Amino acid sequence: MFGTSGIRGPVGDVVTADLALSVGRALGTETDRVVVGRDPRESGRLLVDALAAGLRETGTDVLDLGLAATPTVARAVGWEGCDAGVSVTASHNPPPDNGLKLWQPSGRAFDTQRRERITARVEAEDWTLEPWDGLGSREPADATERHVEALTGAVDFGEHDPPGVIVDVGNGAGGVTVEALSRLGCHVETLNASPDGRFPGRPSEPTPGNCGSLVSLVGDSDAALGIAHDGDADRMRGVAADGTFLSGDVLLAVLATASTSAGDRVAVPVDTSLAVEDYLADRGVETTRTPVGDVHVAAAVAAGAAFGGEPSGAWIWPGETLCPDGPLAAVKLAELATERPLAARAAEVPTYPIERDSLRAVDKGEVMDRIRETVAERYDDVSTMDGVRVNTDEGWFLLRASGTQPLVRVTAEAREEARAAELFETARSLAVAAGAETAEEY
Structure with a gap:
């Protein structure tokens, strides 16, 4: 039922209101308080309703963030004193898909043991439903402001002028990045800023082929960098001031170098370039390879790695949160761009075919x-x-x-x-x- 990033698939086939109801019942049997949020896909509204109904039937109280970036939901679990969180999202998948991703209070996605326990309950219909006077509540909540405050507190431009940034929100839930950069004093321009689960501006996944407009705009402007998110903003990809779309491996090497010191370890998935390993090794930083998926990278980070990242655009700083936080990566990349051009940083990283x-x-x-x-x-x-x-x-x-x-x-x-x-x-x-x-x- 669960893949590497939760439950995902076509709505009406793999992902249905019935499934969301069952997951809510299964999760609610083990929790008292759960925070939920969704990306802009229209199907997310009914899936959140079904999920919340299942949670409430078991007596679990629901805090509903509405439209919210996945890292906002993940962080809110701990902020709100909840037992778990659920993002209703298919992340970078195409518009016909949707899904559910479950979060722990640490900000880490549900691990294998927790996913298997929920799966077993769903398959066996093993849950406890409360009578009419024992139902949980559903209340609206907002964690975006606290997320923005966390982002602005995570970086310091020092004596440098705030950079100009162009953010391609991808019609997703990543508006928190725009707000944070604006409060930091950056001149921010946006692309595809209106949330729309059909993703009319470009396909949701922030790849070089999908982000041609961002690349052109950054290259023809005075902006110091460009930022691209996927539908739920757990991913972040970057564009240098000269219009170069930074490959995932190069961006991984740049962020890891800035986030570590000699003797540290960095967690990367098995499909990461050898160039990243060679580049970090020259700086005394060890590379630990994991299965693909932020849940596995997060596990390695929780076990002692100083930073974790995936070339697909997921980045984890353990001092901030164990979820992949695209907006956090965005403000950190902006900070790096104020100190030294991203193109110069990228040029130092070897690239292998x-x-x-x-x-x-x-x-x-x-x-x-x-x-x-x-x-x-x-x-x-x-x-x-x-x-x-x-x-x-x-x-x-x-x-x-x-x-x-x-x-x-x-x-x-x-x-x-x-x-x-x-x-x-x-x-x-x-x-x-x-x-x-x-x-x-x-």
């Missing part, structure tokens, strides 16, 4: 099983911590099932371009032979 693609796989579990069998027969240095990663003397490739969509992710990297292309074609051929297909829409 890396290729990524996504292939459709309706039954991604079966596809991955066939891939594992084939790879085990052909290669010696194989890791199955998350998907199937094959290491060679020249580089590596990784095949893994998406935790949020019916896709198999294909990644390959080497220090030489020709070898990276060979490894990528090998990996892609393995996926196709196992039953995966081209998925141009992703």
Whole structure:
């Protein structure tokens, strides 16, 4: 039922009001007070209603933030003294999807044990419903102001003038970034600032291909940087003043370097570039690899890593929160831009040839099983911590099932371009032979 980032899928098929009701009942049986919020998708309104009904039936009180960024919801769990939080969101997925992501008071997403317990209750319909006089309440609440205050308190521009920033909100819930940067004194311009779950301005995921307007606007302006969010603002991607869209790996290296000292550890997922590991190692910072997904990165951060990040745009600072907070990453990137141009920082990070693609796989579990069998027969240095990663003397490739969509992710990297292309074609051929297909829409 749960993927790497909660429950996600097409509304009316995988994600229904009935499912939200059941999750509410299951979660409510174990809690007394829960905070909920949603991204701008219209389906989120009915899903929140169903979720809240299930929670209230078990006697749990509900604090409803309404439209709110996912990191706002995650932070509010602890701020409001709640037992858990639920974001009704499909994050960067396309408009037909929605989902539910559950949060602990620490700001960390529900771990495997907690997810499995909720799943078991839903499947067994194992919950306790209260009589009419024992129902929980539902009250409106607002955590955005406190989130803005936390963001403005997390950075200091010092003697530097606040930078000009262009924020592409992506028609999502990331308006908190605009407010925080404005209060910090930045000159802020926006793109796609009106919340709209159809995401008419651009697809929700903040990729280079989807953020062409932001890149052009930043490059033609006096802005020091550009910021792009996904639908629920847990992700943040950046654009340098010269209009360069910073790759996820380069941005990871830049943020990690600024957030650590020699002897520290940084948590990164298995699909992170070798260049990040090499760059941090030169500065005395160790890299710890985790399965893909912010819940796994957060676990490594909670265990002692000084910073955690994913090339997809999720960034975690343990001194602030254990959730991926896109607005926090935005203000921190703005702080870095005041001290030194982002393009200069990025130029120091080596880049190795890396290729990524996504292939459709309706039954991604079966596809991955066939891939594992084939790879085990052909290669010696194989890791199955998350998907199937094959290491060679020249580089590596990784095949893994998406935790949020019916896709198999294909990644390959080497220090030489020709070898990276060979490894990528090998990996892609393995996926196709196992039953995966081209998925141009992703």
